[in-house]
Amino acid sequence: MIGSRRSLLITCLVFISMLATLISMSNAINDSKDFGKLFSYLLITNSLGLLGLVYLIGRNIKHLLSQLRERRPGARLTLRMVTTFILLAIIPLIIVYWFSTDFIRRGIDNWFDVRIEKALTDSLDLSKEAIGLRMRELLKTTEKIAEDITESTQSNINMNALDLSNLRGVIPTTVINNFDFDPSKLDSMRIRNGAEELAILNKKGRVIATSSTQIDIVPNIPGESILLQLRQGRNYIGLEPIRDSGLFIRALVTIPNNLNNKTRMLQALYPIATHINELAENVQGAYADYQELAYLRKPLQLSFTMTLTLVLLFSIFSAVLAAFHSARKLIAPIQDLAEGTRRIAAGDYGKQLIVSSSDDLGFLVQSFNEMSLKIATAQHEVDSQRSYLQAVLGKLSSGVLTFDSQLKLKTANVSANQILDTDLAPFQGGRLTKLPEEETQLIAFYESIEPQLSHHSGDWQKQVVLFGASGRQVLMCRGTALDSSVEQGHVIVFDDVTALIQGQKDAAWSEVARRLAHEIKNPLTPIQLSAERLRHKYLSKMEGSDADTLDRLTNTIIQQVGTMKDMVNTFSDYARPSQIKPEPLNVNPMIEEVATLYQQMSKKVNIELELDKALPIIEADHNRLRQILNNLLKNAIEATEDVHQPRVNVLSKTMQSSGRDLIEIRVIDNGSGFPDDLMDEIFEPYVTTKSSGTGLGLAIVKKIVEEHGGIVRVENNNDQGGSVIIRLPIVMENHNVHPINEARKNII
């Protein structure tokens, strides 16, 4: 703003200065003496001023061109306005200029008239003729005086040159001489003939004798050329201006002298009558002025045209500058509005513009400011609501995904990342199809929800089963299509119900086992006692085959009841609530101990251990963990019964997952492996691949592992056999709480 004001001030100063110099220049051409002296400087000043204006215009044009190149808002409008302003200013100026130059040319031409010129020439000739007559008379008079001098001069003339330096200030009024000539005669000759001055000169023009009306004046010495003319024998008569005294007639004649052949000259200065002098001066002045003016006709036309051209250029340049200034001033609020609109479009809400005027544009700017303020307020509210929504979504345990109408992922909350075990941030803004391309474990998720999003317009619900690093995962997805005028797309809310389903299953199985144990265990004891009583009472009384039959049957009853009791006890164990007693435990010795036991029992199987010697001490229940190892090794050995070279590997190592330290125990066999169709339910009760057994082994393993806050999973080996993998936390966080959910959260 300050720069703009300074620029305006400079422009105004240049404008005023140039106006003043142009006026002065006009006066100078009109022959004003004061300005005439300054003409050159004024011309240079004006030229420099014009150059300054050209520079300012150049800067403005350059600025405008750069704005046009950059496609700045308002640049084209500025160009249009400037062009219009310039055309409006230039066209009348050029018309006025055209007519003005024509008028100047005609006006100056009209100053000159052939008749006036002829009259002036005639006047001059007349004056010359009149004065010429007088001059001829005076020449004769002078010749007569010269003859008189000759006659009056004594025979022994001795004329020597005067030293004029002695004359200054002391010259007598009549005559000074140093030769034999009666001085009073020269004086009387001068007075008699009406001469202003009479002087006798020698050949070289030096004064010998003089007589003048002036006391203190040096005799006016003729020029060398006049003396030369005299020496050549030709008398001289001429009209000459004498300093401060007007026109005089100067006559020089040779004084006849035959005595000693010394040339003497007589000079006479005759005044011209005052009124004739004045008239002659006037005629000469008028003629000279007219002649000068006629000679200056073309330069005058040129000068006037040039001055007018300078005025025209000054006017045009000023108009151009004014056009730029006006256009800029008019466009500035529009440019501000455009810039403000651009800023708002770019998300910078609340942009306030300076209201610099109270006109319509000012009202427009004010309206823009109000609009901007309202948008900013609304945006703030939207942001607040969005933040609130994001906070709510962030705290939700359910995963939430939103897609736009083109199935591009818009939002994904933290729970969605956790449930899907994927950072979805990189996929935001990308199409849904990218998800399975880069995250292969989510193919099933994509294939389940994509048809719903593409073809379903209402609410939908679907259960999705995923197989990831943490094993089988069941998601309950609910979706709805957003079909409002503001927003179109889809929202999916999903929960990981794996643990819930598993918990429900576990609870159901526990209840079944508990009831089964309760219902079966109660009659077993009377059955066993009854069988033992029958045997005891009647076996001794029977003989032969009857005794054998009774013995065999009662033994079978007692044995089967014992088996059923074992089975019921196993069920009881499975159904029993968690009662683990965690203590510090080094797992490796326990693995070695159990492995040694089974190696002795099954020598055919090669049990190999790969144990991490740096395995940390964990908190676990000795008995329960031993039970796990027993079950797993037993299962592994049983799985390798039909294998040519049965082998069981037990591995232990330390690892980290989700920032927690864990130990991993792997029991690997080269047996038949796990059937694919049972992989999802291998840990459920009564699921077994063996012809005998309760089918509770792995279910109990899973239960104990989960009681310890760990996880267990199975997988088939690449070559042969299967593996059971157990991961246990080194330190149990809370062993009294059933840690299924915690385990799922922390151990993957």
Place this chain on the structure above:
Amino acid sequence: MPVYLKLKSPRTRILLSLLIGFFVTSLYATEITVNKASSKIVNEIYVVNAIFKFNLGKKPLEALENGIPLTFYIEVEFEQPRSFMWAKEVIRHNHNMQLEHLPLSEQYVLTNLATKDQFSFKSLEDALLKLGRISKLAITEKKRIPSDKPLIGKIRSGLVIESLPAPMRIQAWLSSQWRASSGWHEWEIQP
């Protein structure tokens, strides 16, 4: 034939035109030369004597005959040479003479603008001869000039364009006939 063809080429014609133009212009050019210049001390005053030769070009002559007075400057400078630096100006003297033609008396009048002394001449040649004879032009008192170091005297003369009527000056600036100057003529002034 070959010569004719060469003359017909535009480049040759332009060069020929320029040469002719230059020749014609030089015929009408104003020439001012310094034939001789010297200085001496008379009555404890430095005076300069010089002889110039003035040949007026066509334009200045035309102006003079049409009643435009011509003003000539005669500029005298005394400088003190210095080693490794430009000379130091000791004194500068300007002397203007005006030449005009009076139509009534048909005389050329030479006026010393400083003293207002006038000299009338029947012919222009006489007037220019008088103009060119600078005799005992007083420059400065002897005591004002440093007496211990040698000086360089410089003289030049030319037309004063600024004394012309304002409308003529633009043309005068652009014409070499008006901007003629003798250039500096130098002589040594011994202490």
